[in-house]
Amino acid sequence: MAVYAFVFPGQGSQSVGMGAELAQAFPAARAVFEEVDEALGERLSKTIFEGPMEALTSTENTQPALMAVSMAVMRVLETEGGLDLAAKVSLLAGHSLGEYAALAAGRAFSISEAARLLRLRGQAMQKAVPAGQGGMAAIIGGTLAQVQEICTEAGKGSVLEIANDNGGGQIVISGAMDAIDKAVVLAKEMKIKRALKLPVSAPFHSSLMRPAEDVMAEALAKADIASPIVPVIANVTAERETDADTIRTNLTKQVTGRVRWRESVEAMSGSGIDTFVEIGAGKVLSGLIRRIDPEVSALSVGTPADIESLLKSF
DSSP: OOOEEEEEOOTTOOOTTTTHHHHHHOHHHHHHHHHHHHHHTSOHHHHHHHOOHHHHTSHHHHHHHHHHHHHHHHHHHHHTSOOOHHHHEEEEEESTTHHHHHHHHTTSSOHHHHHHHHHHHHHHHHHHSOTTSEEEEEEESOOHHHHHHHHHHHTTTSOEEEEEEEETTEEEEEEEHHHHHHHHHHHHHTTOSEEEEOOOSSOTTSGGGHHHHHHHHHHHHHSOOOOOSSOEEOTTTOSEEOOHHHHHHHHHHHTTSOBOHHHHHHHHHHTTOOEEEEESSOSHHHHHHHHHOTTSEEEEEOSHHHHHHHHHHO
């Protein structure tokens, strides 16, 4: 019998029209988008379903939008499919903002609370560093040690840090733009397979995000957070967590901290998880998981047909 973990995507998985088919097919999905709209005091659902892409990729919109799609899938699984999350799923995890979706799925906080926190998180991250001064780059095919060496060398007199250890030979670095430019050149000189700057507007998950971390510390201190009904693997520790106060601390640290995705997946598969289900938009995480551990099964669920197929497997 399969042992399941549900995982929730982060920034980069968004596309115009995501979740629209769900909203048309299921009242439970529509209700999630309406709840997010009400929490934010605007029709984010219109941007999600109709675009334009430029508005959807603005981080203050992307973050609550991806959570909304993930939670729409969850609500359909639970209300239409009768899924008992605590009985069927052993662990939850999410990539960066996806950790908020994982916690909302586990009932640690409401969809409305998650939407408000992610809107604030997106705004605070955008404001933390003036536009054009910071960025991110993906280093493909280098080891963690090689990429750390690149960060040390290219980041001299500046800020350059490992932001995401995604696994499958993909590591993302983050920091000052001049250091990012140097790192891309250095990676090529070191004969690393590929190094490319990412189309992001800020140096996420680096110490340059300290002002945003302060904003989130204050917001999370006031947020109503409970123990999730299923343990959630935290990005910053790669360990399972159910304590509400520790979750609060981990989410605060996550703004500047490294997303330890490879270690998180290894921890889950090491504890007996053999089937990973990516809940929401895109297939980024399921692709990474297959590269991290080819022995496990990884599938993505974001459409009515996907939901129907998953429910048959339980």
